[in-house]
Amino acid sequence: DTGVSQDPRHKITKRGQNVTFRCDPISEHNRLYWYRQTLGQGPEFLTYFQNEAQLEKSRLLSDRFSAERPKGSFSTLEIQRTEQGDSAMYLCASSLKAEGWTQYFGPGTRLLVL
Amino acid sequence: RKEVEQDPGPFNVPEGATVAFNCTYSNSASQSFFWYRQDCRKEPKLLMSVYSSGNEDGRFTAQLNRASQYISLLIRDSKLSDSATYLCVVIVLYGGSQGNLIFGKGTKLSVKP
Numbered sequence: 001d002t003g004v005s006q007d008p009r010h011k012i013t014k015r016g017q018n019v020t021f022r023c024d025p026i027s028e029h030n031r032l033y034w035y036r037q038t039l040g041q042g043p044e045f046l047t048y049f050q051n052e053a054q055l056e057k058s059r060l061l062s063d064r065f066s067a068e069r070p071k072g073s074f075s076t077l078e079i080q081r082t083e084q085g086d087s088a089m090y091l092c093a094s095s096l097k098a099e100g101w102t103q104y105f106g107p108g109t110r111l112l113v114l
Numbered sequence: 115r116k117e118v119e120q121d122p123g124p125f126n127v128p129e130g131a132t133v134a135f136n137c138t139y140s141n142s143a144s145q146s147f148f149w150y151r152q153d154c155r156k157e158p159k160l161l162m163s164v165y166s167s168g169n170e171d172g173r174f175t176a177q178l179n180r181a182s183q184y185i186s187l188l189i190r191d192s193k194l195s196d197s198a199t200y201l202c203v204v205i206v207l208y209g210g211s212q213g214n215l216i217f218g219k220g221t222k223l224s225v226k227p
Contacts, residue, residue, distance in 0.1 A: 033214060042118075042201050042217030043158065056214065091157060093215075103215060105157035 002026060004106030006092050012112045013082055020078045021109045025094030032075050033103060034067055035091040036060065043091055049075060082113045117141055120202050120218035128226055131192045135221045137185045137202030144216075146205040147178055149187050151198045152220065158201055161187075192225045199223070 005024045013019050025032045030051050035043035046065070047057045051072035061067075064082075069075040079086055089110050093103040120137045127133050139147075147164035162169065164176040164185050175188040185202055202218040 035215075040122075040219065042203075042219050043215070045214035045216070048214055058214075100163075102160060102163075105159070107157050110155075 004092055004094050004104055006090075006106040006109050008109055009107060010110045010112075012114065014114050015082060015084060017082055018078065018080045019082060019111065020076055021090055021092075021111075022074060022076050023092030023094075023106060024074045025092070026096070026104060029094035029096045029104075030072065031095045031101065031103075032069055033093040033095070034075070034077050035093065035105075037089045037091060037108070038087075046077075079111075082111075084113050087111055087113045116218075117216050118202055118204055118218035120221045122219055122221060124222040124224050126224045126226060127192055129192055129194060131225075132188065132190045133192055133223065134189075135187045135200055135202075135223075137187075137218055137221075139183050139185070139202075139204045139216075141204070141206050142183065143206050144183075144204040145207040147176075147185050148203040148205075148215075149174075149176060149185075150201040150203055150217075152201055153198050158217075161200070189223075192223075194225050194227065197223055197225045 007022045033048040034046040037043040047067050049069040064080045067077045089108045091108045092106045095101045095103045118139050149161040150158040151161045152158045164178045168177045173190045177186045199220040199222045201220045203215050
């Protein structure tokens, strides 16, 4: 499968714990995006990278959230001191200029904070 | 006011029906427009881009009205497999760089036999 992959697909954690998600974009896609989606809502932008540079961060990305893309390939999203309000689907997408920057989404990581 | 607004539905239609969804956007600087489809508990998938001249892909037709700042999606001859949530998406470009996707809440479509 050459699409965007995310790991884990599901995560259950207790409030206050730290969690980390991984995203592997489509090969050679130099832009990578993170979104969050809660029930009944559309996805909301969190942050995006062009290669290893984090170019934009949403106001939704509180101090407890940090994203990295150290080598310009895979990315990690870490949430520290999780809260129940962090429960959501975390979606990763990637894009390429030659494809008009069309964003292709991964299957998401569903987080439940108890 | 939300940047992208859609009627959440649900739209319940019989097989073979024609159904239309509208979406409005608030930022006149919006440059790119799309419809994404999302099945229950799955990721969004690009259905089609929306161009000013309107575009068609099989049973699906998308229209853009910049003056009124709305986008539409028409589905003809609905199939059971069209049942999904349809997300209206815009991109606001600024500083010469590609912006992020701004999603509406989605319109739920249920096609019944």
